[in-house]
Amino acid sequence: MDNIIINGMAFSMPLFIIAVGGIYSESSGITNLALEGLLGFGAFCGGLTVAVIEHLFPAGSALPMYIALFAATVGGAAYAVLHGVLCITFKANQVISGVVINILSLALTAFLANQINTAVFGKTSNKFLLAVSPRIDIPVVSKIPLAGAFFTSVYPFEFIIIVVAVMAWYVLYKTPAGLRIRACGDNPHAVDAAGGNVAAIRYGAVITSGALSGLGGICFAYSISSNFSPSIFMGFGYLSIAAFIFGNWKILPTLATCLLFGFARSGGYALVTKLELPGSYSDLVLTMPYVLTLVLLIFFSKTNHPPRALGEIYDKGKR
């Protein structure tokens, strides 16, 4: 039972922060299917940073990890500019742009990782090894039966994600900037009439989504595989899209969805181990979050209220 909670949290937290990124972008009216590519590119930047700076630190130091988290955030934000340019400045179809960004991200990171490994580090591999992340037991509360598992062997990044997510929630719902972002997704013409710069606000939102996705990406890299490799493109970005659509483009319901996904996944794995099924059954378990998403989408899509101007290209001249 404890394992289900520990692993479930480690999976749902990165998923959640990526979904929050998606909410920022979509609240401002820019459809963001690029989350998958953004998280991969962020993880790549983090992995690369670790590979470059690792030897400067004593073995076992946790500092490179924090630097990697930061680098991934910046890298994701930088890559998201591309999505912004395509969708906002070049007025490309936002769905197509998102998919293009994903395909390019996979190609680019695979190529660069290989090229840099060959040229700089002299080995043929498309991976950057990351050190194993330390895990923390919080004293006292971790001793509580059952609920204590939420505080046992926690990845440090989970705290960072919670802090960032609270900040993101506050900015989006309690500040004028957040109001403007949401207004851009609802009625960009009103924002324009009120003197706001729709393009600039949307760029800000898309870049934020890139930053948060990059952060989520490197967290996945640390928790799942302790390395960056092209196998980071496992569809978690799409899963987080499903999470916030099911969460009705609101942060708190999205958190609930992400927790559900995380526990469905870890619970399934625990079941396979418990029943001593052969390893191939883990393939079936892997489908659980996806099946759940599909079923939930079928039941709840009718009542969904996406931002009204979502996916529409803002055209000043159009009334």
Place this chain on the structure above:
Amino acid sequence: MKPKNYFIKKVMVKTLGQEKSQGITIALFCIILSLLAGALLLLALGKNPLSAYRSILQGAGLWAKPRYAGHRSMLTDFMSLLDYTTPMLFASLSVAVALKCGLFNIGVPGMMIFSGFLATITVGYSTLPGWVARPLVVLIGLASGSLLGAFIGLLKHKFNTNEVVSSIMLNYIISYVTSFFIQTDFIDPLTRQSLKINDATRLTLNDAVLGNLKMDIPLLLPVGLIIVAALGFMLNQTRYGFDLKAVGMNSRASRYAGVTIGRTRILSMGLSGALAGLAGVTYFMGTFASIQPAVLPGTGFDAIAVALLGNSSPPGCLLASLLVTVINNGTTYMSSRMGVLREIASLLTGILLLISACRVFIQVLVQKYKQELENYYQTRKEAIHG
């Protein structure tokens, strides 16, 4: 006043300004831009782009290699190119048909595995003679693909589920579930893939002897060409094609015009799925003869690029799928010859895709330049006469 960058604008308007031929000219423009970007990339890697591009053509069977192994020639490579093009063509047509109806079918990879897997386990391991087995494989591909496509369309119509998300979920579900069955029942322990199917059921004649050459002959390529023509006819000449495009352009307006949107969407997703199913059987039971578990075929994703590049028109898809396959196939040879990483193929495709996504922008830009130049000519004329 003469507009800034007068010469560039004039050239762009002259070459890209004709609205009738813009579909082709802008696509060519995108290709040239991405080839230039690729050339810069190759230069940065310290390779000669011209010889790199030539070795791509050589690898794809469009330019003679310095030497060939026994029973091989340029024709062998070219037939292999066609063999890889066939599934790509079907997959891109699948994306294109859905796009025309305003739906984004990113579920092609999943549909390909679904149909390929079903046909493999039902017919692929049987000992039926070829003339029974092959049509059966095609039928199973068509049926399974169209069912899955129509299912996604139905979900969209009945429950308002976003087709992009639902088809992505189906991609992963199908990929893992088929992987489970392959791992438990049909695994070849040596190759870690599904057991090879019987040659008589394969939609490609593998190593067929022709004269003193051995080559792969894709049996369904002619069918693909017929479908290109038929789809072109359907989209441009029939009422259903008109409805389909109308829903894609403006679903509300077409509802007022009396089009049943739900039925049109479900039918077009069914058609798109049927084409994806054909892509699946020609890929997993033609170009290849086994399925790698838990891997979504890259062809399904590349097909999006191809459909975009071909402007979702059937003949455009044909040309674009040839082009992308040339890049994919030729790069293997290039990477071994020039010492460039194999991954550069998908990077080149990615760049091509990125630039093609901007085609609307290019179109608008050219239109703006045209207007600017016309204004300039007008004022000049007035200055001369007045």
